[in-house]
Amino acid sequence: MKHLAFLFVIVALAGPASAEDVVSIPTPSAGTALAQKGDRANSGTEAERRKARLDLMFGRLAKATNKRRADRIARHIMRRMTQSGSDTVDLLMVRAAKAMQAKDLPMALDLLDGVVRLQPDYAEGWNRRATVYFLVGDYGRSMADIEQVLKREPRHWGALAGMAMILAALDRKDEAVVVMDHALEIHPHLEKMKEQRDRYAKENGGSDI
Incomplete structure (x- = not known):
């Protein structure tokens, strides 16, 4: 255990994102479901964009074919989830x-x-x-x-x-x-x-x- x-x-102790942890968002030109999610990730309100990016990353995490890539995506997700949007928090x-x-x-x-x-x-x-x-x-x-x-x-x-x-x-x-x-x-x-x-x-x- x-x-x-x-x-x-x-x-719980995940820190801020670094440049090497950032996973690129597919563009609409890819013509796939992931590309459509990528399009939504770049439109709408900030909250909607954040949710769309997380949805995209979680989708990629579930389909990751090796541990190295999965860990990279997971780090990116956790860094995003630790961002509160409040300096005080x-x-x-x-x-x-x-x-x-x-x-x-x-x-x-x-x-x-x-x-x-x-x-x-x-x-x-x-x-x-x-x-x-x-x-x-x-x-x-x-x-x-x-x-x-x-x-x-x-x-x-x-x-x-x-x-x-x-x-x-x-x-x-x-x-x-x-x-x-x-x-x-x-x-x-x-x-x-x-x-x-x-x-x-x-x-x-x-x-x-």
């Missing part, structure tokens, strides 16, 4: 990440309480707080925050990893397998999660992927 914990925390998130890295979890919780109050529609604020609650062993509050994440972004595989970890810790491994199956549909190259999923399935008398 430590591999899932690593994924949960790493996703971004600052609180940076300070919370530093507090987490320094193992000052009470301070991190205080900062993240501020994030979810200021911007309740920001999924990554809830995800970061869910991670801290998990780290302090408060599975109930962590699960509640994960549910808030998934209401806003049901494809958040890091939040799904956290949910699977909590379910497994509560000896509900059959439910954890279902959650991990869903996460692997979104990001099919989470190799450690595949291994964990197979172990849980065998323990419960199920079949491999």
Whole structure:
């Protein structure tokens, strides 16, 4: 389960995008469904464009043929999802990440309480707080925050990893397998999660992927 914990925390601590992580958007001239999505990604309101770009990237992630490309797309998605659009919220998130890295979890919780109050529609604020609650062993509050994440972004595989970890810790491994199956549909190259999923399935008398 430590591999899932690593994924949960790493996703929560994702930093700003770098130029090498950016995946290009197909142009309408390609004449494909992806090109049409790319067209929508460059029109409409900023929120609509952001959603269209994420939809496009999630589509590419699900179809990635190798782990290297999948990881590159996944990094790009996570960087986008950490962008709050608010300088104040971004600052609180940076300070919370530093507090987490320094193992000052009470301070991190205080900062993240501020994030979810200021911007309740920001999924990554809830995800970061869910991670801290998990780290302090408060599975109930962590699960509640994960549910808030998934209401806003049901494809958040890091939040799904956290949910699977909590379910497994509560000896509900059959439910954890279902959650991990869903996460692997979104990001099919989470190799450690595949291994964990197979172990849980065998323990419960199920079949491999």
